[in-house]
Amino acid sequence: MGNRGRELLGLAAVVAAAVVATAGFAALGLPSPALFGGLLAGLVRALAFRGRAAVPGVAATAGQATIGVAMGSLIDLETLRAVAANWLPVLLVTLGTLALSLGAGLLLRLQRxxxxxxxxxxMIAGGASGIIVMARGLGxxxxxxxxxxxxxxxxxVVLMPVVATVVHGSSGGGPADVVDDGPGWPAGLLFTVGCAxxxxxxxxLVRLPVAALLGPMVAAAAVDLSGLGRGAEVPALLGxxxxxxxxxxxGVSFTRESLRTIGRALPLALGVILGLILASAGLGLVLSAATGVSALDGYLATTPGGLYAVLATASDIGADVTFVLAVQVLRLFVMLxxxxxxxxxxxxxxxG
Structure with missing residues (x-):
């Protein structure tokens, strides 16, 4: 077997391990289990075996474009209406979250x-998967x-249910039908490929930064707002x-030195992240006072990340899901x- 054949066989083994890890993380209820599964499998491959491994460029570009379409499809007319009704406080809180993120990032620089x-x-709060996709291309x-x-x-994800129940006194059992299944996977596949x-x-063509992510994201948002998508979404398996x-x-880009750097940064990073979560909760109180929504809705709307977990929690406890989604999606777009x-x-x- 030639070198090319061994590389393909090794890549197939890593992908298979990633699929198994993804299933395990999904069973544990972790957010973005496929990303975690791929990260773990790639990390093991990078550290436990000799020789460098790389994901084919075409596959990486397709992955970025698919994630961009998934993010762009989150926006719709109902979301825009919810933002428009309280556009100024929502915009100011979103910009405040961006400023908090940059401040937290400056603190993190204290680590060598x-x-x-x-x-x-x-530390940018919102669109974690999109930010990870963009990171390499932006230095x-x-x-x-x-x-x-x-x-x-x-x-x-761990703190949100605790805060919602202990601090805000909420309870489960609210409406759960917040996800529309859309027109089915054939239309979803066509929507995904076309927008991507x-x-x-x-x-x-217009030299958009990180074009593989932002181009499909804007295209999907435009199709959704025009009504041409008819509610189509990225099929779950493809996503x-x-x-x-x-x-x-x-994962495959990790080295032992990079792991040591991350390990040294974790204590400081943990403190900075907790500070960011607390400061964002303060912005939630400001948003609640400015718009008249409940303190719980303000907290969920400004929670710095975990969009799908936030929406699941909001649905379960009977919060204003539309308002929460509107603020979260606006922040995601602004951040990206x-x-x-x-x-x-x-x-x-x-x-300078």
Whole structure:
């Protein structure tokens, strides 16, 4: 068997291990199990075996585009109406969250070995999977960003039900029918491929930063708002495959030195993340006072990450799901679209 054959066989083994890990993480109820599964399998491959491994460029681009379509399809007219009714306080709170994220990233720079761009991207609150996809292309350490982004998401997922019940006195049993199954997987596949290809082509033509992610995201949002998508979404299996590919791409790039750097940064990062969660809860109180929504709705709307867990919690406890989704999706778009500008500004500041 030639070198090419051995490489393909090794890659197939890593993918199979990632699928098994994904199933295990899904059974445990972890957020983004496919991304975690790919990350773990790639990490084991990078550290336990000799020789470098790499995810094929075509697969990585397809994964980024698919995730972009999934994010773009979150926006719809109902979401925009919910934002429009309280646009000024929602916008100010969103910008406040961005400022808090950048401040948290600056604090993270106190740890040796973390660049300004890596610190900022590790702490940007919203669209964790999208930020991880963008990190490498914008000069950040994708390994550090992936670990710290999902450390934040895990903390939020663990703390959110506790805060909702203990602090805000909520209880489960609310309406659960917040997810529309859409028109089915054939239409979803057509929607995904069409938005991914067109968004990628146009994004590269206009030289959009991280065109493989942002181009399809904007294309999917435009199709959704025009009504042409008729509620189509990325098929679940295809979305999981995309997350698995991105997880693998980050995982295989780990080295022992990078793990040591991340390990040294964890104590500081944990404190910074908890501070960010607390400060975001304060913004939730401000949003509640400014818009008249409940303190619980304000808290869920400003929780810095874990979008799908936030929506599941909001649905279970009978919160205003539309308002929570609107604020969370607006922040996701602002964070992802502003990330290239933030990276450019931080690089210039560091050079100056």
């Amino acid at each position: 070995g973390i660049s300004p761009v890596t610190g900022a991207f590790a 950040a350490d994708a390994r550090m960003v992936a670990v710290l982004q999902y450390l934040r998401v895990l903390l939020i 290809v067109s968004g990628l082509v146009v994004g590269r 999981s495959a995309a997350f698995l590919v991105i997880g693998l791409q980050v 679209l502003s990330a290239p500008l933030v990276a450019r500004w931080l690089r210039r500041s560091a050079q």
